[in-house]
Amino acid sequence: MDSWDWRVLAIIEEEKSITRAARRLFISQPSLSYRLQKMEREFGVTLLVRSPGGVRFTPEGEVLVSYAKEMIDRMATVKLLVHASDRPVAGTVRLGVSTIVAKYWLAPLLKAFDIAYPGIDIELTTGSSTLELPEMLLSGRVDLIIKRGDMQWDGVKRVLAEEPQGIISSTDIRLEALLSRPLVQDGSSVITGSDLLFAEWWHERFAEYPSPRILTVNSIEACLEMVSQGLGWTFLPKIHVKGNRRLKFQPLIWASGEPMLVRTMMLYKAEAARDAVVGRFIEYVLAHRPGSRSDPG
Numbered sequence: 001m002d003s004w005d006w007r008v009l010a011i012i013e014e015e016k017s018i019t020r021a022a023r024r025l026f027i028s029q030p031s032l033s034y035r036l037q038k039m040e041r042e043f044g045v046t047l048l049v050r051s052p053g054g055v056r057f058t059p060e061g062e063v064l065v066s067y068a069k070e071m072i073d074r075m076a077t078v079k080l081l082v083h084a085s086d087r088p089v090a091g092t093v094r095l096g097v098s099t100i101v102a103k104y105w106l107a108p109l110l111k112a113f114d115i116a117y118p119g120i121d122i123e124l125t126t127g128s129s130t131l132e133l134p135e136m137l138l139s140g141r142v143d144l145i146i147k148r149g150d151m152q153w154d155g156v157k158r159v160l161a162e163e164p165q166g167i168i169s170s171t172d173i174r175l176e177a178l179l180s181r182p183l184v185q186d187g188s189s190v191i192t193g194s195d196l197l198f199a200e201w202w203h204e205r206f207a208e209y210p211s212p213r214i215l216t217v218n219s220i221e222a223c224l225e226m227v228s229q230g231l232g233w234t235f236l237p238k239i240h241v242k243g244n245r246r247l248k249f250q251p252l253i254w255a256s257g258e259p260m261l262v263r264t265m266m267l268y269k270a271e272a273a274r275d276a277v278v279g280r281f282i283e284y285v286l287a288h289r290p291g292s293r294s295d296p297g
Helices: 003-015 018-025 029-043 059-084 099-116 132-139 175-180 194-205 220-228 276-287
Strands: 048-051 054-057 091-098 120-127 144-148 156-169 183-186 214-217 234-237 248-251 261-268
Touching: 003 018, 003 029, 003 054, 003 059, 018 029, 029 059, 054 059, 059 276, 091 099, 091 132, 091 276, 099 120, 099 144, 099 276, 120 132, 120 276, 132 144, 144 276, 156 220, 156 276, 183 220, 183 234, 214 220, 220 234, 261 276
Parallel strands: 091 120, 091 144, 183 214
Antiparallel strands: 048 054, 144 261, 156 234, 156 248, 156 261
């Protein structure tokens, strides 16, 4: 395996589709399939299981994907160390970040980056992953964005983290009992589409049951406070129970057996990464993404 194979495995794992992965890699599907067959012959295992809904890695394939991601992170770290010996880089990175990312893990990363690169300033703007951040990127107001969830984008997209979505409650969670308790819902779920995602899961599991009673509030903070007081339950990513011992979390699983996940994505134009200052920040984020060995948080 080489660095190209690492990237092939990582992108297939992100896209869950040979067609989309080939498009992102700018190669044909037959070329991508040949590369996979070559790796399978090298290790003597089957890497992928194909189905009408896409592809998934076998247990052996997941081991190689984990290795590939680790090597990509190590390479990014090596690049940082090599660049650190260059002349000091100075300038400004215009960064757009979702409010949730800013709240839970951005501050330690920016502090560590400032120590490593004191000559680079960060011009930070926070906003909605669905409405504000895409407009900032498309209009050129920022050099890159870090947002929750995917979006249509012809530039570069990198997955920084994946986390489960599920039920949050202050009491023990029994799915069959949810119908008798109110669902506390943040009003923005209509904008983000998470209400439709949850409805899809709900009707997949409880097709013969009525929908739960819904209490709508105007913020995630209000939603979590209502749930903390035992006034109902809610549907949110796991990050929202971080540090809150009063709340319990149960991930949701699709009928296919796949977990319901939300991604944190970094998006930028290819030419932005060629800028010495912006490129340095991108490399740093990839090397210190949440959950990595060098995550400052």
